[in-house]
Amino acid sequence: MKIQHAEFVISAAAIRQFPNTLLPEVAFAGKSNVGKSSLMNTLLARKALVKTSATPGKTRQVNFFRINERWHFVDLPGYGFAKAPKETRETWEALVGGYLAQREPLRGVVMIVDIRHTPGELDQHTKHWLEQQELPFIVVANKADKLSRGQMAAHLRAVEDALELSEPPLAFSAHTGLGKAELWRWIQARLA
DSSP states (O other), rough: OOOOOOOEEEEEEEGGGGGOOOEEEEEEBTTTOHHHHHHHHHHHSSSSSSSOOOSOOOOOOOEEEEEETTEEEOOOOBBSOOOOOHHHHHHHHHHHHHHHHHHHTTTEEEEEEETTTTTOHHHHHHHHHHHHHHHOOEEEEGGGSSHHHHHHHHHHHHHHHHOOOOOOEEEEOOOTTTTTTHHHHHHHHOOO
16 A cells, blocks of 8 residues: 555544544554554554654544545554543543444454453453444554564464454564555455
8 A cells, every 4th residue: 555645633532523524434442552553653654653652541532644635544542551540541431432433434443452462351342342333343463573483373373262353363563564465455445
């Protein structure tokens, strides 16, 4: 996929701030420390369009990026490790839940996990929620470059088993580009 244009549109702190557009969207979801921003930057061949941070939970709003003037990538707040008061976390959950349940242009969700760790209860909850909403999604096991080939196969099986997937997750590395072409194929099929 050739990215000719990629720009930040808005950080929405409330549903009413979501862009009033019918451009198709693909959302990116995952725990606060799975490398979501790096994965998105790798897909877009940009170094810092999607802001990365050493502090997990930095993304607290729904961030929209217009790509090639034809669709949006949507960066959802990370779940799990954000250090915030309960009331703030509940506000984020309502914002993300409202986006996923009500956003008409949403065509699919890239659910990102860290290949090095067995998905936990929050990952399982997210996967089941996406299924209940009947949203197309793909599970991407990020940071694959941190493992040997033998370790990678075993960890992919562990992710598949923990999330009770009908097909293996996609191994991905923002560092090496592993899985980039395959993920783009999935995204393009959703946006077509």
